[in-house]
Amino acid sequence: METSKQREVVITGFGGQGIILTGNILGKAATIGDGRHATMTQSYGPEARGGSCSTQVIVSDGEIAFPYAEHPQLLVCMSQEGYEKNQEALVPGGTIVWDTDLVETGELNPDWRAYHVPATRLAEELGNKMMANIVMLGFVSAVSDVVGVDSLKEAMLSSVPPHTKANNDAAFERGREYGQAILKSRAKRESSGEPSGS
Amino acid sequence: MAGKAVLTGTHFMNGDEACCEGALAAGCRFFAGYPITPATEVAERMSRRLPQVGGVFVQMEDEIASMAAILGGSWGGAKSMTSTSGPGYSLMLENIGLGLCTETPCVVCNVQRAGPSTGLPTLVGQGDMMQARWGSHGVYEVIAVAPASPQEMFDFTIKAFNLSEEFRLPVTILADEVVGHMNERVVVPPADQIVVKDRLKPTVPKESYLPYQPGPYGVAPMANAGDGYYMHVTGLTHDERGYPGMDAATQVEMTTRLRDKIQNNLERILDYDTVMLDDAEVAVVAYGISARSARGAVLAARERGLKVGLIKLNVVWPFPEQFFRELAPKVKAMIMPEINLGQMVLELERVVGGRCPVELVAHPGGAIITPDRIIKAVQAALEEKP
Numbered sequence: 300m301e302t303s304k305q306r307e308v309v310i311t312g313f314g315g316q317g318i319i320l321t322g323n324i325l326g327k328a329a330t331i332g333d334g335r336h337a338t339m340t341q342s343y344g345p346e347a348r349g350g351s352c353s354t355q356v357i358v359s360d361g362e363i364a365f366p367y368a369e370h371p372q373l374l375v376c377m378s379q380e381g382y383e384k385n386q387e388a389l390v391p392g393g394t395i396v397w398d399t400d401l402v403e404t405g406e407l408n409p410d411w412r413a414y415h416v417p418a419t420r421l422a423e424e425l426g427n428k429m430m431a432n433i434v435m436l437g438f439v440s441a442v443s444d445v446v447g448v449d450s451l452k453e454a455m456l457s458s459v460p461p462h463t464k465a466n467n468d469a470a471f472e473r474g475r476e477y478g479q480a481i482l483k484s485r486a487k488r489e490s491s492g493e494p495s496g497s
Numbered sequence: 498m499a500g501k502a503v504l505t506g507t508h509f510m511n512g513d514e515a516c517c518e519g520a521l522a523a524g525c526r527f528f529a530g531y532p533i534t535p536a537t538e539v540a541e542r543m544s545r546r547l548p549q550v551g552g553v554f555v556q557m558e559d560e561i562a563s564m565a566a567i568l569g570g571s572w573g574g575a576k577s578m579t580s581t582s583g584p585g586y587s588l589m590l591e592n593i594g595l596g597l598c599t600e601t602p603c604v605v606c607n608v609q610r611a612g613p614s615t616g617l618p619t620l621v622g623q624g625d626m627m628q629a630r631w632g633s634h635g636v637y638e639v640i641a642v643a644p645a646s647p648q649e650m651f652d653f654t655i656k657a658f659n660l661s662e663e664f665r666l667p668v669t670i671l672a673d674e675v676v677g678h679m680n681e682r683v684v685v686p687p688a689d690q691i692v693v694k695d696r697l698k699p700t701v702p703k704e705s706y707l708p709y710q711p712g713p714y715g716v717a718p719m720a721n722a723g724d725g726y727y728m729h730v731t732g733l734t735h736d737e738r739g740y741p742g743m744d745a746a747t748q749v750e751m752t753t754r755l756r757d758k759i760q761n762n763l764e765r766i767l768d769y770d771t772v773m774l775d776d777a778e779v780a781v782v783a784y785g786i787s788a789r790s791a792r793g794a795v796l797a798a799r800e801r802g803l804k805v806g807l808i809k810l811n812v813v814w815p816f817p818e819q820f821f822r823e824l825a826p827k828v829k830a831m832i833m834p835e836i837n838l839g840q841m842v843l844e845l846e847r848v849v850g851g852r853c854p855v856e857l858v859a860h861p862g863g864a865i866i867t868p869d870r871i872i873k874a875v876q877a878a879l880e881e882k883p
Contacts, residue, residue, distance in 0.1 A: 331508075340679050341678055343619055367865070454509075
């Protein structure tokens with residue numbers, strides 16, 4: 300995992316997936332829960348839904364002057380367009396995460412740590428595909444330490460409508476378990492000498 | 498959020514929301530507006546929050562009516578504001594002029610997007626800087642502040658209300674899409690630590706009150722409509738009674754008052770921060786979101802040993818003329834980044850008057866200026882032979 304003091308995260312998808320909310324939760328977790336500095340910026344088009352959108356979150360121990368990612372270390376893709384537009388910017392050694400069913404990656408930079416999760420499908424299995432973003436957040440909490448997991452969960456629960464808390468909590472946990480299972484099986488393969496891969 | 502006007506504590510909120518909270522903390526209890534990206538979140542939050550604190554929110558039919566409504570709200574005694582973006586600000590300018598002429602305290606938040614016209618509704622611009630100074634017709638002075646973060650959206654909205662109350666005029670918050678939509682830590686202090694200023698009230702008998710007679714520091718005390726004081730409010734050129742005076746002498750007297758209440762009180766109004774300016778050979782001058790780019794550039798350039806400093810304008814109008822006149826001979830150049838094709842840089846050039854070169858780093862809107870471009874301009878200025 301990345302160790303530098305400033306961490307830059309880009310989350311991409313399309314309008315209606317809750318991409319901006321995801322960035323907001325991440326930034327809130329870093330700021331309120333972890334007591335660090337964070338900025339969350341957003342980019343979207345004039346359409347209410349369906350257009351390409353993205354959010355950038357910068358987390359730092361110190362003051363953040365320029366609030367945009369120049370060298371993102373974590374890229375989360377929930378749409379094909381988001382992947383294609385942003386993957387080149389990811390730094391060597393960076394982490395890329397995508398929704399298995401929504402993104403088809405080309406050849407990936409071998410320096411990246413790469414993970415995919417069927418976040419939308421898992422959310423559908425839990426009864427509401429609108430929670431795909433929260434499944435994704437749970438997954439990210441397992442494979443990245445950009446923010447503390449307790450902070451992240453608290454920020455998530457305080458950001459969703461009260462009557463959806465239990466369902467979102469389940470979605471978060473589902474994503475987190477999925478991520479932890481991948482990490483475990485990779486560790487197993489690595490210790491038995493097999494090549495790792497996504 | 499039930500019932501509390503001041504949400505003391507640490508928040509992660511966007512600039513538009515912080516603007517709303519700053520307004521409530523400053524005592525704003527009336528908002529009239531019309532939604533427009535990227536300012537809608539100010540109105541949206543106001544529509545929820547104002548009823549909680551006994552205030553009134555009205556969604557108007559358009560921006561012309563919005564501006565008229567807040568002038569009326571202010572004369573009724575309520576601290577009043579509206580929020581908009583470029584297209585709406587263009588419509589408001591007629592009635593902003595009425596507010597300037599009738600010396601009506603109120604606050605207009607313009608979350609700038611890229612223009613002209615409908616432009617790029619969801620993307621950043623800083624193209625309304627001169628419009629805020631000169632956009633309404635006639636002869637007047639204005640005050641405008643330029644926040645560079647959600648925290649400053651909170652702080653400078655309070656500042657805008659205080660200045661509007663102190664000097665009896667509409668004050669514009671020249672924010673921008675990035676500052677408005679960016680989420681960041683916003684610390685709201687305890688209510689008793691927030692400085693809130695209120696308009697001067699008349700102390701004379703009701704019969705002898707003159708609504709435009711300059712009081713202490715050149716500003717006339719203001720009675721509320723309905724309190725029983727004689728008052729006459731008009732956009733016609735008027736005398737100290739508020740009565741129209743259709744002659745040059747009344748015009749001279751009125752516009753002198755409008756000018757002097759600002760120009761004679763600059764020390765109470767001007768506000769800028771300086772960063773590493775003491776030994777700087779090049780000064781970067783910036784405001785709003787471009788001041789974030791500039792700060793990033795200056796910190797990175799200093800790491801490379803370049804002698805560069807930053808002046809961040811918190812109040813953009815009035816412009817700190819004296820400060821820049823004195824600074825000009827001490828630096829090799831000044832550099833101004835702005836998200837337009839050169840607006841505040843014209844003011845800087847005018848004030849500097851050729852005593853040092855002034856370079857513009859421009860972007861027409863849709864994206865903010867990267868620190869890299871500013872660093873390159875700094876390097877070029879340092880390499881220039883005197």
